[in-house]
Amino acid sequence: MAYSEIELDGLKEIVNVGGGNAATSISQMINSRVDMDVPEVEVMAYDELYQKIIADDVEMHAVLSKIVGDIDGALLFVITDESGQKIAKMMLGSDDNPSNEIIASAVTELTNILFNSFLRAIGDMLQIQLIASLPISRYDFFGAIISSAYMAFDHYDEQILVIHNEFTYNNESLDASLFLIPGEGVLDKIFKALGI
Template sequence: MSYTKLQLDGLKEIMNIGGGNAATSISKMIDSRIAMEVPEVQIMNYTDMYNKIISDDVEMHGVLSQIVGDLDGALLFVISQDSANKMAKMMLGEDTTQTQQLIQSAVMELTNIIFNSFLRAIGDLVQMSLVSRLPIASYDYFGAIISSAYMAFEQYDEQILVIHNEFTYGSENLDASLFLIPGIGVLEKIFKALGL
């Protein structure tokens, strides 16, 4: 996997548009401002990703959804337990008694909004129809979540595409990340559609 800085910048811009759409949708739902930014789009090996993004031995909530339509691949959203607790309070109200089931439900709801917003933004930009299949949730070590996701979609390359997001809510930072797992040739189709 080898892409130019211009191509990675173009991909970052698409993801920023998707993030903006998702943040707007979430902000309307909770009646409070949420911001989402994409500080980096990089090609990394697994070791670098675990050292720079999320350690492989940190337990996270993970939600994986297959992309279907004119492009194939998957979206993977991961969020720490602490941030999932904050997010559940944000979505359900401070007074709600939080159970693991409610927290998982809030994570799934947020992820559904994020996935659909991103796919709508990418689809509009490249003039393609994209939808996500029913998401699958898990709670496991990040290393197990990411390797299972890449193996499920036959991404066996030693280097992977990392699209790291940052979510902020008021003064709070949510420890969460979104990963785009493109099918073979998908990024090339996106770059071609963008003229890159």
């Protein structure tokens, strides 16, 4: 199913609010400025992910949480190892090379902030309360990550909302992708709430 530019702009605005809230929360946590560029937003079919988003020969850090509340779905955050190391150094305030365990912990902590900021933006718009379940972290190839995300939950839409964010900290760019795996009809509910 194709979505119009107006619908995608509406989704981008929600994401922009959620990402801006997340950047503010992270800035307060590390006591240093974190900026976020305007996100790129695209809705695509599950099968397209393998062809358009991330090569399957690269291992990634990933965090998955189920959406808890009045709508069904899941959030998946994926980031390269290089950006994961940058996040760990940012969160720890150190230039030492972090271990994989420290990277996973830092990415999970940042993701928890990002997920809940994003869900607050959606919840405020829909006038419902949404939170993210306890996150599950994983380091694996992208194909295995996205497949396991779909297998973990039943009755999800074939359309995925793909959000590409770039956070900037001390002139360092942190590229990341956030995936909203919606329950059936969730995107239509969002569009209806936006008056689209």
